Amino acid sequence: MTDASLPPHLTRDDIDRLLSARHDAPFDVLGLHRAGRKAWVTALVPGAEALSALIGTRVVPLPRLEGPVFAGPVPAAKSPHRLRATWPDGSQADFDDPYRFGPVLGQIDQHLIGEGRHQALWQALGAHVTECDGVAGTHFAVWAPNAARVSVVGDFNAWDGRVHAMRRVGETGVWEVFLPGPGAGSLYKYEIAPRDGAPILKADPIGFGAQHPPETASVVRDIGGYAWGDDAWMQTRAARNRRDAPIAVYEVHLGSWRRRTGEGNRPLGYHELADELVAYATDMGFTHLEFLPVSEFPFDGSWGYQPVGMYAPTIRFGPPDAFRALIEAAHAAGLGVILDWVPGHFPSDPHGLALFDGTHLYEHADPREGFHQDWNTLIYNYGRAEVKNYLTANALYWLKEYHVDGLRVDAVASMLYRDYSRAADQWVPNRDGGRENYEAIEFLKEMNILAYGAVDGILTVAEESTAFPGVSRPVAAGGLGFGYKWNMGWMNDTLGYIAKDPIHRSYDHHLMTFPVDWAFTENFVLPISHDEVVHGKGSMLARMPGTDWEKFANLRAYYGYMWGFPGKKLLFMGCEFGQRAEWNHDAQLDWAALEDPRHAGLQALVRDLNRAYRDTPALHRRDCEAAGFAWIANDPPTSTLAFARFGADDDAPALVICNFTPVERPGVRIGVPRPGRWDEIINTDAAAYGGGNRGNCGAVTSTDLPRDGHDQSVTLTLPPLSVLILRHATAT
Numbered sequence: 001m002t003d004a005s006l007p008p009h010l011t012r013d014d015i016d017r018l019l020s021a022r023h024d025a026p027f028d029v030l031g032l033h034r035a036g037r038k039a040w041v042t043a044l045v046p047g048a049e050a051l052s053a054l055i056g057t058r059v060v061p062l063p064r065l066e067g068p069v070f071a072g073p074v075p076a077a078k079s080p081h082r083l084r085a086t087w088p089d090g091s092q093a094d095f096d097d098p099y100r101f102g103p104v105l106g107q108i109d110q111h112l113i114g115e116g117r118h119q120a121l122w123q124a125l126g127a128h129v130t131e132c133d134g135v136a137g138t139h140f141a142v143w144a145p146n147a148a149r150v151s152v153v154g155d156f157n158a159w160d161g162r163v164h165a166m167r168r169v170g171e172t173g174v175w176e177v178f179l180p181g182p183g184a185g186s187l188y189k190y191e192i193a194p195r196d197g198a199p200i201l202k203a204d205p206i207g208f209g210a211q212h213p214p215e216t217a218s219v220v221r222d223i224g225g226y227a228w229g230d231d232a233w234m235q236t237r238a239a240r241n242r243r244d245a246p247i248a249v250y251e252v253h254l255g256s257w258r259r260r261t262g263e264g265n266r267p268l269g270y271h272e273l274a275d276e277l278v279a280y281a282t283d284m285g286f287t288h289l290e291f292l293p294v295s296e297f298p299f300d301g302s303w304g305y306q307p308v309g310m311y312a313p314t315i316r317f318g319p320p321d322a323f324r325a326l327i328e329a330a331h332a333a334g335l336g337v338i339l340d341w342v343p344g345h346f347p348s349d350p351h352g353l354a355l356f357d358g359t360h361l362y363e364h365a366d367p368r369e370g371f372h373q374d375w376n377t378l379i380y381n382y383g384r385a386e387v388k389n390y391l392t393a394n395a396l397y398w399l400k401e402y403h404v405d406g407l408r409v410d411a412v413a414s415m416l417y418r419d420y421s422r423a424a425d426q427w428v429p430n431r432d433g434g435r436e437n438y439e440a441i442e443f444l445k446e447m448n449i450l451a452y453g454a455v456d457g458i459l460t461v462a463e464e465s466t467a468f469p470g471v472s473r474p475v476a477a478g479g480l481g482f483g484y485k486w487n488m489g490w491m492n493d494t495l496g497y498i499a500k501d502p503i504h505r506s507y508d509h510h511l512m513t514f515p516v517d518w519a520f521t522e523n524f525v526l527p528i529s530h531d532e533v534v535h536g537k538g539s540m541l542a543r544m545p546g547t548d549w550e551k552f553a554n555l556r557a558y559y560g561y562m563w564g565f566p567g568k569k570l571l572f573m574g575c576e577f578g579q580r581a582e583w584n585h586d587a588q589l590d591w592a593a594l595e596d597p598r599h600a601g602l603q604a605l606v607r608d609l610n611r612a613y614r615d616t617p618a619l620h621r622r623d624c625e626a627a628g629f630a631w632i633a634n635d636p637p638t639s640t641l642a643f644a645r646f647g648a649d650d651d652a653p654a655l656v657i658c659n660f661t662p663v664e665r666p667g668v669r670i671g672v673p674r675p676g677r678w679d680e681i682i683n684t685d686a687a688a689y690g691g692g693n694r695g696n697c698g699a700v701t702s703t704d705l706p707r708d709g710h711d712q713s714v715t716l717t718l719p720p721l722s723v724l725i726l727r728h729a730t731a732t
Contacts, residue, residue, distance in 0.1 A: 008035035031099030042071040096180035116385025121393035126206035144357035145173025154188035161191035194358020233331035238457030247568035259588035270322035274329035285610025336405035345377035383439035448481030487524035509636035553721035556684040560723025564656030577603040601690030617647035652730035671708030685719035694719035
């Protein structure tokens with residue numbers, strides 16, 4: 001074939017590039033084009049025996065030029081054309097030509113994408129079930145600025161990159177195409193031709209669904225039109241997330257909380273969790289659920305912390321609307337939902353973001369900046385506007401599209417410092433020669449500003465293990481802007497103490513008292529998370545010293561101290577009833593343990609601690625204020641301590657008294673800040689919790705004997721390895 005024999009709008013080079021899937025401007029040659037006095041239709045339809053254009057009522061054959069490329073003149077007409085393919089078996093199919101549709105992305109979208117500040121990026125990019133010119137189909141758009149060509153491939157075009165090559169959109173680096181036909185449930189990927197090398201297949205970075213791993217295709221999901229019924233919750237959640245609210249979080253790995261052992265050990269689906277998990281957490285008195293990451297991830301053993309599909313709820317438990325139903329059920333029961341969110345790193349799986357368009361697009365090229373040695377993962381290039389936009393928009397996506405109440409941001413310390421877990425010659429200093437990662441810091445600030453500014457009543461939480469200042473202070477006050485920060489120092493110190501044999505605790509008593517020195521420098525959450533019951537650490541119960549009785553008593557006392565100490569609470573699933581085995585993500589919790597009264601007693605204690613925490617303003621209202629705490633007594637030789645908690649002026653104060661030795665201590669006198677009766681609302685040694693039922697008959701009354709700097713005092717019996725929480729009977 002010579003150029004002279006081709007339609008006037010085509011060249012030999014065009015044909016070659018179409019046949020080899022190298023054409024970067026397919027809309028220039030495919031579809032309907034006017035050349036001279038004629039109109040021409042050109043199409044690429046692999047497998048077709050013959051092809052015709054349907055112009056109004058006319059059927060116009062299109063001659064084959066070469067291989068699957070057909071082209072021919074057609075009558076000028078106002079109505080859009082369609083195509084009719086005749087297949088080798090004689091059957092025919094009529095379909096709309098994707099190359100007759102104009103661009104979908106508007107100028108505003110292009111402008112915002114180009115600047116890296118599109119706050120609803122997921123509404124512009126990704127796969128959207130929609131209509132164009134009255135034709136149903138899906139609009140695909142993806143950012144791949146360095147690609148030589150991008151095609152949508154899927155189960156609707158035999159995964160053939162020649163068929164649906166996309167158009168470039170201005171100077172944004174975005175490619176788009178509207179495909180008539182594909183809809184919800186269609187499988188797809190992007191075939192990306194780098195400027196050098198062979199084409200690569202990539203899942204959609206903003207795909208709303210994915211195949212069940214180990215399969216890796218994206219799935220078209222229509223995420224619009226969900227009829228939310230949680231208005232009452234949304235109007236009240238701001239008060240439930242404030243610093244003065246009781247916040248007790250039940251951290252859950254959805255795949256191993258409970259399983260159907262009689263059905264192949266399968267995990268519960270989102271709808272089943274909406275019934276069973278929500279009911280359980282509500283009964284246990286928790287105020288919030290926190291899910292380990294649900295963004296689609298390829299490897300079960302990562303627990304979700306190596307996500308590939310940042311915009312797709314994992315299909316392991318159901319489609320997106322089923323996940324919405326779980327959140328809605330939680331809200332109906334009065335539970336907030338927090339998601340673990342992972343903007344700190346991503347895996348190098350070939351279908352993911354790594355070398356997305358053949359270049360280091362989302363990640364740094366220099367492994368000293370772009371590779372996590374600890375996790376064998378890649379690090380986002382936070383200094384690139386489009387990458388930062390991808391992540392900040394993702395935060396807004398979960399908050400807006402799924403009504404999530406908060407985000408707990410994973411591994412913040414690894415983001416803040418360029419030398420995190422690196423040898424001296426394995427990191428690149430910042431522009432001032434320091435270790436702080438300025439770009440990541442600015443990203444975190446921007447994420448928090450956008451999240452709190454765009455969505456009412458939400459919260460953000462940082463898992464941050466260093467002394468970086470102002471993590472939970474507003475950006476305007478020089479902070480990072482998080483609502484809360486995990487208190488990793490408290491966790492490390494107190495777990496180190498409680499794991500010691502009581503005979504040695506007097507020498508390390510400061511581990512239980514020193515955390516007060518920084519307890520009000522941030523808005524803290526006290527976390528006993530999944531990280532404390534994995535990787536050989538054993539379960540919480542297994543970490544306790546002594547006999548079996550002492551192990552349970554120690555753990556009950558520790559929880560009593562934790563719920564009395566200033567700070568919001570977080571407890572990982574299974575810890576509430578003292579599961580003996582270390583957590584295993586491939587198996588459900590050891591629910592059978594609850595047949596043992598000691599485990600059931602520990603569970604009952606956690607339930608009652610949550611109730612006492614919620615119902616006693618002094619235990620939560622000033623969790624983040626120094627005015628809400630005062631030492632009463634502190635005696636290292638006996639491993640005892642006591643402190644007071646205060647709410648507003650008219651709230652009944654509370655006392656927390658701890659005895660961390662296996663010795664009963666009768667006749668202990670401590671000062672009290674108010675005269676009158678003090679009710680024993682928690683005694684971790686109560687028989688109902690598996691203890692010896694030693695205590696103070698439910699209440700004590702103060703006398704005019706000065707003690708510990710107070711005019712009044714009470715005399716108490718401190719059971720062995722126990723914590724008492726007393727509340728002043730203000731009403732009487």
